[in-house]
Each structure stands twice: as structure tokens, then as C-alpha cells.
Amino acid sequence: MTAYVNKTLGVVNVGGQFAAPNKTIDVDPKARGLSRLVDRGVLEEVEKPKPEAPRKTDNSKTESK
Incomplete structure (x- = not known):
């Protein structure tokens, strides 16, 4: 899978997925x-x-009794 960004003002459908602007x-x-x-x-x-x-x-700062 590759990441793509929608550069338009409309909604795009590609590969069954919707990309908002x-x-x-x-x-x-x-x-x-x-x-x-x-x-x-x-x-x-x-x-x-x-x-x-x-x-x-850093959990070494806890005090032991």
C-alpha cells in the first residue's frame, strides 16, 4: 500500500476508498x-x-523501602 494525498477541493474515490480534500x-x-x-x-x-x-x-528513581 502506498500513501496518497488529495490535492483538490473535491472528494476522490480510488481503489474503493474515499479521500477528502x-x-x-x-x-x-x-x-x-x-x-x-x-x-x-x-x-x-x-x-x-x-x-x-x-x-x-527512567524507573530507577523509585525509592525502595
């Missing part, structure tokens, strides 16, 4: 009509944000 959707790169929407500038491919690494918490 300025919203990002994950679409199969082989979805019918996707290449035409990209060529027309309706959708633009974007990179998915990488998940952040889990943060380590």
Missing part, C-alpha cells in the same frame, strides 16, 4: 484509475511517517 489514504499501487489521478495532479504520493521507537522511561 487534503487527506491521506493508503491505496494499492495497482488500483484502477490511480495513475490517471496522479498524472492529473489530483493525488500526490507521500511518504508514510515512520513509527517512532518506543521511548525508554
Whole structure:
């Protein structure tokens, strides 16, 4: 799946998913009509944000009795 953002003022349906204006959707790169929407500038491919690494918490400050 590839992420695309809708750059128009209207709602777009591609690959069975709806994309509201300025919203990002994950679409199969082989979805019918996707290449035409990209060529027309309706959708633009974007990179998915990488998940952040889990943060380590400092639990050594707890007092023991």
C-alpha cells in the first residue's frame, strides 16, 4: 500500500476508498484509475511517517523501602 494525498477541493474515490480534500489514504499501487489521478495532479504520493521507537522511561528513581 502506498500513501496518497488529495490535492483538490473535491472528494476522490480510488481503489474503493474515499479521500477528502487534503487527506491521506493508503491505496494499492495497482488500483484502477490511480495513475490517471496522479498524472492529473489530483493525488500526490507521500511518504508514510515512520513509527517512532518506543521511548525508554527512567524507573530507577523509585525509592525502595
